[in-house]
Structure formats: structure tokens, C-alpha cells
Amino acid sequence: MKVLVFGAGQLVQMMYLAAAPLGVDVKAVDVNSRDILHPVSKQKLEMTLDYALSDADVITAEFEHVPEDLLALAGETGKFHPNAKSILTGADRVREKACLDIANIPNAPYKIIKHIDALDDAVQALGQRIIFKASRDGYDGYGQWRMMIPEDVDDIRIAFASLDLQTVPIVAEKMIDFEREISIIGARTSDGKVSCFDIAENLHYQGQLHVSVAPASNISDSLKQKAHYIFETLANSLEYIGVLAVEMFQVGDELLVNEIAPRVHNSGHWTQNGAETCQFEQHIRACLNFPLGSPQTNKITAMINIIGCTSFSRDLISIPGCHLHWYGKEVREKRKMGHINVTANSYFELSEKLSKLLTFLPEEYFPKLAGEIRRLKAL
Incomplete structure (x- = not known):
């Protein structure tokens, strides 16, 4: 094949x-x-x-x-597979918002800006804390602007004045005071069978994913059910075949979809060492109409992105359950060079292994890791 x-x-x-x-x-x-x-x-x-x-x-x-x-x-x-509609939806935030609204999936309040004159209306409708996202070609924090105080709107107006907002509109979203960011990744086959991995908890820095931990801690049955409902609803509405990722904000016992990714996803890399079947194999299986593999989690796993950095010791693989995945790229600022998966039998054991891992890494390139170690240790 x-x-x-x-x-x-x-x-x-x-x-x-x-x-x-x-x-x-x-x-x-x-x-x-x-x-x-x-x-x-x-x-x-x-x-x-x-x-x-x-x-x-x-x-x-x-x-x-x-x-x-x-x-x-x-x-x-x-x-x-999946299909052109799904790829185009994931590539365009305006299409993505329309897809979520049609499927009645909760997401952040938003306005579409196609002309600079619409900026003031968006600010009036959404409040003083807004994130503005280019509808296309934005990822890892690129193509985004934040309004944290009213005075920021002047700089944003200047930035937008040089853009072709008719060709690439801006999606203005109300900033959500969320408790955490999570994602659910799963696969759908041509006959509509759905299989999802455990939910991952994700930590971002400057708009870029730095750490994922799966299974996410303290996920209620109610939240799991809502996440699975959201996944199945979107996958079915897109007539999806393959692996799909849905990123969400948790606000109390509610979930708001932040983004969808019609592909294998960074927050699913943990499955390579922490699940019975990894997301990459699952995607191949679904696309070729093979039987799906078990998504069962074998170990609690942390995935740590290596971003813009090559100066670390390969001796980190001496840590039991530590796996290095290197991409072979030339180093560049904010470029994902590889990732590390660390598996453990408990959150506390994971925190101990991550503490050892940090001794092999330049901490300035891994700004979320120390805090995550403290959080896992306290669980």
C-alpha cells in the first residue's frame, strides 16, 4: 500500500x-x-x-x-483523506468559526474584520481584552495581535492599516479567562467509527505549545463526555477520515473550542510512547480503511517540545522512560527541532523524571517545564 x-x-x-x-x-x-x-x-x-x-x-x-x-x-x-473541505476549514479561521457555529459547538465570542473601520465595532462588542488572529497562514503565535488595555488599539490599527483585510480577514476573539488548555485527538473511519485518545493538557508560551501531559489530570466524566461529543460532532459534520485534533479551553465545567487541526497534531506526540497505538499509525490506518488500533493509554506521558535549541545533552535518554524524537532540521528561532516524551506510572514519578530531565536542558529554552514539575508533584 x-x-x-x-x-x-x-x-x-x-x-x-x-x-x-x-x-x-x-x-x-x-x-x-x-x-x-x-x-x-x-x-x-x-x-x-x-x-x-x-x-x-x-x-x-x-x-x-x-x-x-x-x-x-x-x-x-x-x-x-480527510477531504478538501476539512483541510480548507483548518487553514482558514473564518471557515473554522462558521463550521463551529453551524455545528452548535461553543467557542469564544468573535467578530470578523474585513476593513479597518470594523475594528472599533469589534472592540465595542468584545470588550477591552481581545486577541486578533489572521484568518490564514498564522501558527505558533505568528499572525496574532493582543489588546490587553484600551490604548493597545492604536498600535493594532497601525498594524492592520498595512494589511489586505479583504483577502485575509482578521478574526477578533474575546480573551477567555480559562482554567487550562486541553486537546482531544482521535480518528474517524470511512464508515463513521470514532476512536479517541485520552485528553491532553497543554501549556503554551508566546503562542507556541511547549508541554503536553496526558492523560490530563482531574478531568471529570462530564468534561470527558463533552469533549467526545464535540469531537464526534465535528468529525461527522466534516465527513472526516483520518486523525483530527480539537483544541479547547476549559472554563469550569464547560469547554470552548479554540482551534481544530485536520491532521496529526503536536499535542498528540505523547501517543508515540504513551499509548497502545500512536496517532501517526492511527492516521494511516484510518485513511487506508484498516482496523483502528487501540487508543489505550499505557503510561502517563509528558511531551516536551525542543524549540530553537540544539544545545542539550543526548545523555537525557539515560533517564528510564525518556525518549528523544529528533527532526533533523537546521536550528532557527521558534522552530520545533524535536520533542522528548517521558513516561511514568504516576504524576509524582513523572515530576521526578522531569526534574532529572531539566538537568540536561538549557532551562531558558524550556520556560514551562519547572512550573509543570511543581504542579505534577503536588497532584
């Missing part, structure tokens, strides 16, 4: 590694050059895009920002 993936980053690399034991061959498409690449070595393969599309049993994507002409080509084959 052959799978062709739009995108040539770390996610397709991990799909390749998970698919190989199933006898599934994965190739990557550089969506800029349109070259076909080996997902790990990044070596260019002597194969045209047209041939790769026809040769594949399934076509999928590792990220949302796939050029629309490629989505159209993939759609014409009848082999593209």
Missing part, C-alpha cells in the same frame, strides 16, 4: 516511521517545489507529481496550508 502526503516536515517523517511496520510506503510532496521526497532523508525521488498522485492508494496532508490547486488535484482522484 502507498500513501502520498502533502508536506515534507516532521509529521510526514513520523507517519513514515509508523507506517513502515504495516508494510505501507509513505512519500512526501514539497508543496512549494512540487517535488516528491523521501520523508526522512528528504532526498528527491525521480517521480512526477502526476505519477505520484496516480500511484498512491491514499493521499493525505501533514498540514493545512496546502495550495488549493493541489487540493483540487487530490480531490479529483477520489483518494484524498
Whole structure:
């Protein structure tokens, strides 16, 4: 079986590694050059895009920002999963908000800004604390502006004046006083079967995910039921096939959806070492209509992103249950270079292992880790 993936980053690399034991061959498409690449070595393969599309049993994507002409080509084959609608929804916050509203899924109050004159109306409607997000091409904190006090609106007005708001509108969202950020990741098959992993708790810094812990602590049965309902409702409404991620804010016993990602997701990397079946294998299984694997959690797991940093000791793998996943990229500020999964039998044991891990890491690149160690120790 052959799978062709739009995108040539770390996610397709991990799909390749998970698919190989199933006898599934994965190739990557550089969506800029349109070259076909080996997902790990990044070596260019002597194969045209047209041939790769026809040769594949399934076509999928590792990220949302796939050029629309490629989505159209993939759609014409009848082999593209999840589907173009899902990818376009994940790539455009305006579409995403419409999808949530149509499905009656709670999310933060918002306004769409397509002209600078709409800024004042958005501020009046949403209050003094607003996050403004570019509707497209924003990720890891890029394409975002925050209004924390009324005076911030002047700088935001200047920033927006240079933008083409008709082409890329801004979604203005009321800032939510949430207790924590969580995510649910699961898979849906072509016949509508759904299987979800345990909920993860996520810690962000400057708009970028730094640490995930799964299963999230102190999740009530009511919250679990709501998260699963949200996942199934969205997956069914999108006629989704593959792995889908839904990021949410917890506000008391309520959940508000922050974002959806129509793909394998950073907050699901913990499944590589903490679950019976990892999210990458599960995506391949769902897309190829194989039986889904068990999502059962085997260990409590922390996933720590390595961001913009290569100066750490590989001796960290001496810690029992510590696993390094390296992407092989050139270092760049705010670039995800790899991640570390640490597994344990309890939250306290996890805190002890993370304390040891921190001795191998430059703490300035891991600003959330010390606080998370203290929190886990107190559980």
C-alpha cells in the first residue's frame, strides 16, 4: 500500500516511521517545489507529481496550508483523506468559526474584520481584552495581535492599516479567562467509527505549545463526555477520515473550542510512547480503511517540545522512560527541532523524571517545564 502526503516536515517523517511496520510506503510532496521526497532523508525521488498522485492508494496532508490547486488535484482522484473541505476549514479561521457555529459547538465570542473601520465595532462588542488572529497562514503565535488595555488599539490599527483585510480577514476573539488548555485527538473511519485518545493538557508560551501531559489530570466524566461529543460532532459534520485534533479551553465545567487541526497534531506526540497505538499509525490506518488500533493509554506521558535549541545533552535518554524524537532540521528561532516524551506510572514519578530531565536542558529554552514539575508533584 502507498500513501502520498502533502508536506515534507516532521509529521510526514513520523507517519513514515509508523507506517513502515504495516508494510505501507509513505512519500512526501514539497508543496512549494512540487517535488516528491523521501520523508526522512528528504532526498528527491525521480517521480512526477502526476505519477505520484496516480500511484498512491491514499493521499493525505501533514498540514493545512496546502495550495488549493493541489487540493483540487487530490480531490479529483477520489483518494484524498480527510477531504478538501476539512483541510480548507483548518487553514482558514473564518471557515473554522462558521463550521463551529453551524455545528452548535461553543467557542469564544468573535467578530470578523474585513476593513479597518470594523475594528472599533469589534472592540465595542468584545470588550477591552481581545486577541486578533489572521484568518490564514498564522501558527505558533505568528499572525496574532493582543489588546490587553484600551490604548493597545492604536498600535493594532497601525498594524492592520498595512494589511489586505479583504483577502485575509482578521478574526477578533474575546480573551477567555480559562482554567487550562486541553486537546482531544482521535480518528474517524470511512464508515463513521470514532476512536479517541485520552485528553491532553497543554501549556503554551508566546503562542507556541511547549508541554503536553496526558492523560490530563482531574478531568471529570462530564468534561470527558463533552469533549467526545464535540469531537464526534465535528468529525461527522466534516465527513472526516483520518486523525483530527480539537483544541479547547476549559472554563469550569464547560469547554470552548479554540482551534481544530485536520491532521496529526503536536499535542498528540505523547501517543508515540504513551499509548497502545500512536496517532501517526492511527492516521494511516484510518485513511487506508484498516482496523483502528487501540487508543489505550499505557503510561502517563509528558511531551516536551525542543524549540530553537540544539544545545542539550543526548545523555537525557539515560533517564528510564525518556525518549528523544529528533527532526533533523537546521536550528532557527521558534522552530520545533524535536520533542522528548517521558513516561511514568504516576504524576509524582513523572515530576521526578522531569526534574532529572531539566538537568540536561538549557532551562531558558524550556520556560514551562519547572512550573509543570511543581504542579505534577503536588497532584
